[in-house]
Amino acid sequence: MKLVILLVFLGGCWAAPADCGCSYDHGNGQPGCKTAEELGRLWRNNWDPTAYWKCEAAGQPAKLVRCSGQAFSDAEQKCVDWSCWVWTPPCDPPSKP
Numbered sequence: 001m002k003l004v005i006l007l008v009f010l011g012g013c014w015a016a017p018a019d020c021g022c023s024y025d026h027g028n029g030q031p032g033c034k035t036a037e038e039l040g041r042l043w044r045n046n047w048d049p050t051a052y053w054k055c056e057a058a059g060q061p062a063k064l065v066r067c068s069g070q071a072f073s074d075a076e077q078k079c080v081d082w083s084c085w086v087w088t089p090p091c092d093p094p095s096k097p
Helices: 002-015
Strands: 042-044 051-054 063-066 071-073 078-080
Touching: none
Parallel strands: none
Antiparallel strands: 042 051, 051 063, 071 078
16 A cells, blocks of 8 residues: 555656656756756756766856766765665756756
């Protein structure tokens, strides 16, 4: 029963991510590096769980960084072993390139 409830919740978040606290337009998640929030954290690549985006300077394109043999955890803000990785609904950054 718990599994059914979890699947319904995840399905609802995938269908309408705005209800889960963010917006998502099926883009790759690359930030525009225009806001302090974007400079202060890493952004998952929505199309590749082994990569993330990093803003190194305001107004400069985000750098794509790959995890070596691991997956990027948005919640932990680092690369983790696949056994520790958990899928979460993707969220777009505040600005886009």
